[in-house]
Amino acid sequence: MNTKVLIAPSPHVHSGDSIQKNMYGVVFAMLPALIFSFVYFGMGAIIVTLTAVASCYLFEFLITKYLLKKVPTITDGSALITGILLAFNVPANLPIWIILIGALVAIGIGKMTFGGLGNNVFNPALVGRVFLLISFPVQMTSWPKALGFNTSYLDAETGATPLAIIKEGLKNGEPLSQLMHDVPSNLDLLMGNMGGSMGEVAGAALLLGLAYMLFKKIITWHIPVAVLGTVAVFSGILHMANPEAYAGPLFHLLTGGLLLGAIFMATDYVTSPMSNKGMLIYGIGIGFLTVIIRVFGAYPEGVSFAILIMNAFVPLINVYVKPKRFGEKRK
């Protein structure tokens, strides 16, 4: 026999799944929301997205090559996701230099200080976003109004998000039923007709992305359902207890970054638990914290903080929450 053959232990076949396939699958799932943001916020959204993506790639390349002196890993698609998610999480009129700082913090601190893809504890895009929110609160909370496709960038008219309208109003002692007239209808909320970060407004587009990722088995239902279910139940209980002080579950589900967070941020492989049971606990934690921050906290919006806080618990969840073992004796 003159052929050389390979010797290796089983299995001898592979599913063909790869990190890239999963990453680009997520990117594909984000396309509806991305296109929606271009249509709603026009030029601003395009500039913000291109800047965020390009700078994430650039910083990842520079840091791996010159600081860590490793082979750059930019082709795996994770920098692209971080870039798009960072863009999704900022107003569509954010100055370019602020975006650059956000990308540097996201990639440099959020990802590379931990050792790159697979090792980071916190969602890089959220690290960048929260850093910007704390450092540049004015620029980060002046939301351009969705005006259809426009060519203006920095000069667009700005307005408050529905959550901010409710939060401010309640603080000033206005009754909720009165305030609800000042915010868009549920249908408008679902279709993205409100102020907010560029990727978070179009609920319908985000849900389409969720459907795609579930269908392609990129993610499982556990995290999104746990987050959204918990928010619905918890805010529903508050609403029933005092309808004049607490907005209803549907309002909470459709406003702010909740859908974006539950579908694309909380489900980040690296920073979420490995077992289904762990994912449920993590998702419930995010939903619970989101409502707490929104209703009782200083910020009108709480998803980013909730996810980052729960990210910190993931290693603990992975250690203490074991999947159901086959043949385990039931107690």
Added chain:
Amino acid sequence: MLKTFSLGGIHPAENKLSANSAIQVLPIPEIVSIPISQHIGAPATPIVKKGDEVKVGQLIAKSSGFVSANIHSSVSGTVFKVDEIIDASSFRRTCVIIKVDGDEWMETIDRSKDLVKEISASKEEIVKKIAEAGIVGLGGATFPAHVKLSVPPGKTADVLIINAVECEPYLTSDHRVMLEKGDEVLVGTQVLMKALGVDKAIIGIENNKPDAIAHLTKLAANYQGIEICPLKTQYPQGGEKQLISATIKREIPSGALPIEVGAVVQNVGTALAVYEAVQKNKPLFERVATITGKSLKNPSNWLFRIGTPVKDLVDAAGGLPEDTGKIIGGGPMMGKALTTIDVPLTKGSSGLLLIPREEAARKEAKPCIRCGKCVSVCPMGLEPFLLMVLADKKEYERLESDAVMDCIECGSCSFTCPANRPLLDYIRLGKGKVGQIMRSRK
């Protein structure tokens, strides 16, 4: 909803290329090398020496312990020598090498084609005959069959499960046996039922073999107590624990055997061998194997004599393809890579798979992205990503408490990992070490 097991599982591409190829008889070679260890347990002891004349079916090596099995000559001729040769495991193993001369069978073997339906042997006689015939589990694990039939005191079996799942991609030998030897399989099943004293048997078949399900369902109407159970195609359903979970919804506790939940599992090929041994007095010296591969000229199924060189099987199927990159004894999920085709086929040879070079190489392993896919596919509910890390760090205590010994080495984790991490390789290393530690504690 079709039945399947309770946790995890994958569905690799089936690639049953040889499913429509009827079983052919492989020519008897000029020389056979019959290893004395073709089973799990102690090797048999050779009882022939150089120059001895042997007939087909003659005992040539005797079982040497409780978990051991007899070895019979698969040919007639002269013992050339009893010596060590390299076998499929790449280790030197003792073989009885026989120069073939004609095809003279032992007179005691009933060579007629008639189906013997009446089971005259008693319970004890059946077990004794199965032991004498050297029957081992033909699914690939090669556990001596009579040992499973000796139910330990204090335990009782209430159901026999016939493993006709054939969940490994590519392999089709069990499939062909069911289609071509259906009645023999069913009588063999009844023989096994009698040996165990159970009145119920379930034959589990995956629904990617609808013709076998239909055929056996029709035949089973003539046999008391045999039920055909179609199963959803899902790997690794051929694992005993998974098959029991799929067919009768019982979970074997960690570390226990099927008998703990009242079940005994035997492979469908074993049932055929049992029929031949008990009803026809024929020891196990031949079996059916699949030879397959995408570049192979003629993927097919063959009845071969134990000890035939693997090369003969390859030649019968059209020769070794130019682009062969890996030669697998068994299926792609759990089979073993061979270094050469100059090794003998044995009782455990269920198939031979030739993988083209471009599919043979493993892809570069990337960092774990913690996607959790290995956890969700693990049929034992383990956490392969964690076990790999622990094995790498030599944290044997945690490996043990995280149930590494429950791993059935099905390979679903490595198969599914998008980062191409060699999860099972590391888990095997960990299992080996933890096993040592556990034994030294006793």
